[in-house]
Amino acid sequence: MTATGAQAADAVPAGSSGNGAAPGGGTAGTAGGPATAPPSDNTATGAISHDEAARRWRLVLGRYAAEKLEVGSGDQRLDSTLGYLYDREYQARGHAAGRGGKGRGGPGSLDGSQPHGVDLTALGWLGEARSLFPRETFERMQVEAVGRYGLTELLRDPATVEAMEPSRELATALLQVRGKLDDSMAAGVRRVIERVVEDVVRRLKPRFLTAMGGRVDRSRRSMHKVARNFDWKRTLRANLGRVDGSGRMMIQDVRFNARQKRALTWDVIVLVDQSGSMAASLLYSAVCAGILSGLPGIEVRLVLFDTSVVDMSHLAHDPVGVLLTAQLGGGTDIAKAVRFAEQQVRNPSRTVVALVSDFYEGGSVSELLAAVKRLRSSGVTLLGLAALDESAEPIYDQGTARHLAEAGMEVAALTPERFAEWLGEVLS
Incomplete structure (x- = not known):
């Protein structure tokens, strides 16, 4: 019985030589990488010994393997760090603690045994995990700690919050569990999301500034x-006239x-689906709206929807405020959101409606298509974003997306960078 797939894949600490075999027949890659085929039993190919295989199995199985497999003296810190997080899997499944002595914890407890000098408070665990695992693995363990195992004490202590590694995945996990957290964690949640937003803005803002810098005028230098x-x-x-005998040109001029510069103002209406699966897209949409709000010549309306429609335009300049106000979950009524956007149009030829959704319509598809056709015929530019995160590998209703495209909406799976470029082309 294994604790989790993540524990199985990442049980090898940073600095271990080679990629040894992981349970399930694959190999444990570094930084939480994908499993690969196991090496053959040949030293030249990097095959591991029986003892090393037993060591890895012990780290994966945890204290339930204690009677058969012992933890080596060099693996005590690693074993305790893994146990602090992944023993919670056993607890969640209702398993009683095993016998103490050789393994993690003792009778009636799921607390891990702590080697001398190892602090496994939430902050101590965070430091241990950071030092023992590659960065990508550490980031994933943070996400599982908060999102899967409810290790929310990480969010109560300001020092622990600052020690966390901000990432899109961590912010997404926090957005998904935020409604279950008490007030004592509110400041921690805000700070983590602030740090993630700051990082995303720092990366995306130059792309938007470049894309929105105005149309090229080749008549003037x-x-x-x-x-x-x-x-x-x-x-x-x-x-x-400055080409030498070898054909090389000396560039002097x-x-x-x-x-x-854009002389007229454009209205950009961003409709964001806030159903439960859209947390990552909501994060990037809020950041993009915030950047656009600060650019000259652009008026931004930010609208969040599920089965209700909420106009967040007054917070469009503040991505953190948007994210902490949003309520992920519920159904999806895209038609209602598009009809709301239709009512906000002032100058159709100078309006862009960007719909961010997985296109799984819970409302009337026929009403949705009718609203899109009306907007398109009036001159509004429409874009349907099937994804707005860095992976650009969306899961969406292809049937609805196809119908929207036929009705006049340009439907695409764009990264935030490509969205900036597309918007720049439209507004030029």
């Missing part, structure tokens, strides 16, 4: 010498294009 304004065709023509 620019004194603003930046890469995005570089005019390679004019530069080549201007330096044709570098040309740049000017950019026309």
